[in-house]
Amino acid sequence: MGTLRCAALPLVLVSLVACGGAAEPTGRDAVATDDAPESEVAPDTQPPAGHDAPDAADLPPDPGTEAFDVPPDTAGDAVDVAQDACEPGGDCPPYNVRFVTPTDGGTVHGIVALEATATDDMGLAKIAFYVDDALVGTAEDAPYRLDWDSTGVANGPYRIKATAHDTAGATAEASISVVVANCSPVVFFDAAQVALDLTAGVTSDTVSSEGYRFTYTRDKLFTGGVGMTEPIGRAVRVPWPEGVEAQAVTTGPVGDAKIIIERIDGGTFALVGFTARLLGNTAATGASFEIMPKLNGEDGLADPLFFDASGYYGIEFSYDTSTNILGSTALLKGFDSYTIGVFVDFALTALILDACPPSSRPMP
Numbered sequence: 001m002g003t004l005r006c007a008a009l010p011l012v013l014v015s016l017v018a019c020g021g022a023a024e025p026t027g028r029d030a031v032a033t034d035d036a037p038e039s040e041v042a043p044d045t046q047p048p049a050g051h052d053a054p055d056a057a058d059l060p061p062d063p064g065t066e067a068f069d070v071p072p073d074t075a076g077d078a079v080d081v082a083q084d085a086c087e088p089g090g091d092c093p094p095y096n097v098r099f100v101t102p103t104d105g106g107t108v109h110g111i112v113a114l115e116a117t118a119t120d121d122m123g124l125a126k127i128a129f130y131v132d133d134a135l136v137g138t139a140e141d142a143p144y145r146l147d148w149d150s151t152g153v154a155n156g157p158y159r160i161k162a163t164a165h166d167t168a169g170a171t172a173e174a175s176i177s178v179v180v181a182n183c184s185p186v187v188f189f190d191a192a193q194v195a196l197d198l199t200a201g202v203t204s205d206t207v208s209s210e211g212y213r214f215t216y217t218r219d220k221l222f223t224g225g226v227g228m229t230e231p232i233g234r235a236v237r238v239p240w241p242e243g244v245e246a247q248a249v250t251t252g253p254v255g256d257a258k259i260i261i262e263r264i265d266g267g268t269f270a271l272v273g274f275t276a277r278l279l280g281n282t283a284a285t286g287a288s289f290e291i292m293p294k295l296n297g298e299d300g301l302a303d304p305l306f307f308d309a310s311g312y313y314g315i316e317f318s319y320d321t322s323t324n325i326l327g328s329t330a331l332l333k334g335f336d337s338y339t340i341g342v343f344v345d346f347a348l349t350a351l352i353l354d355a356c357p358p359s360s361r362p363m364p
Contacts (some may be wrong), residue, residue: 020236036238056257093170094120097162104176108150109183109356114146118164118172150180165340185272186210190242195240203249206239208264212353214244215260221251237279238347244342245279245347257340259348268295269355270333273320278311280344284312289317289327289342291333309342316349 006358052141100115102108114129114136127144130135131153136145144162158180163173174272190208195207195214205217220233244350246257263269276289289307293300307319307327321330333354 002298002327010278023074029325042268060180060223076086092121094118094124094164094166094172097172098165099162099174099176100145102160102176102178104295105178107157107179107181109181110150112150112178113145113162114162115143115176116146116162116164117142119164120163120164120170124167124192125167128165131158133159133161151182153180153287155180155182166350183356185352185356186212188351188353189241190306191241193241203252203255207238207244211264211355213262215262216244216246217249217255219249219251219260220247222290223239223251237345238277238349243277243347243349245345247345248343250279254343256343258339260337260339261351261353262337263355264334265289267355268336269353271338272332272352272354273318273350274340274352275318275350276307276340277316277318277347278307278309278313278344279346281312282310282342282344283312287342289340289346290340291332291340294337294339295334295335301331305329305331318350320352 014337027295094119097118099118100117101113116127118124118238124142126138126140129146129148131148139146146312154216155179156179159175159177161173161175163171169285193209195209196206198206198213200206200290203220204215204217206213208214218233218236221231222234223229223234234247236245244259246259248257263272271291271293283304287309289309290304291307292304305327307317309317311317317326319329321328323330
């Protein structure tokens with residue numbers, strides 16, 4: 001019996017019985033041999049005429065490999081830490097703990113809003129806030145926020161920590177640093193408060209004390225009466241530091257008695273309260289202390305505020321921010337100058353000025 005010879009084929013089809021023998025399946029329909037010319041490609045791999053070959057991204061994954069999506073890293077290390085900390089089949093701790101307010105490295109004062117956020121797969125139970133590891137309080141509902149009264153600590157740097165707790169008991173935290181800078185109102189008049197002379201005008205003088213400047217009218221051109229021609233001025237009855245006195249100007253450019261209060265640094269402040277003593281009689285005519293606030297040289301209100309000043313020589317009137325039909329200082333804040341005037345002599349014998357900035361608590 002003669003030997004059966006097979007011609008060399010450039011392509012072996014697995015499903016084709018060649019040379020009288022059955023080929024074993026290999027898992028693919030066609031395999032190119034090493035000696036096949038590059039131009040000879042299996043017919044089923046050629047794209048149809050006029051069409052491009054499919055993009056690799058559109059092809060199904062190779063058998064034996066696992067297809068999965070890789071989410072973008074949008075939350076930084078917080079996401080990675082949480083994933084690494086997850087127990088197989090268990091809970092993941094909270095992650096992405098961040099402060100909403102205050103700002104890291106910022107300066108705070110007064111009532112400070114503490115607010116933080118966090119993410120958790122099981123849900124958050126609460127966020128606890130600490131100042132230098134001392135618990136301030138706990139917020140159990142979103143927004144996770146509470147107020148901290150910074151006036152209870154000394155001025156200086158502090159570390160604020162937010163610890164997020166999830167419903168399974170796992171925790172995570174974030175910390176920031178702030179500087180507390182509270183200030184106190186200045187209360188005049190005190191024997192220790194020295195007045196420095198700044199200027200002396202024709203009908204006014206200016207002194208400074210405790211960061212504030214006081215300009216007050218003086219009747220320096222007063223001659224003493226009819227027939228007198230030499231200016232002698234009028235005596236001061238309430239000298240510093242008992243208070244600051246203003247006199248109505250009767251000679252020269254006549255005018256009401258006035259006191260102008262400003263900060264030396266030009267900043268804004270509040271006139272919280274004052275006590276004024278009458279150095280003249282107003283009972284018959286009635287009178288009011290008129291206060292006009294200014295900001296950058298412009299009137300701060302359409303009309304001055306009026307405070308009752310009707311009475312006799314020596315009587316004192318006190319006003320503050322409380323509601324009072326005779327006058328309230330509640331609106332006297334956020335200005336850089338206050339002018340107090342009345343048509344007779346008077347003196348300020350008590351005064352509260354507050355240059356502290358508004359509370360650190362943002363508006364809701």
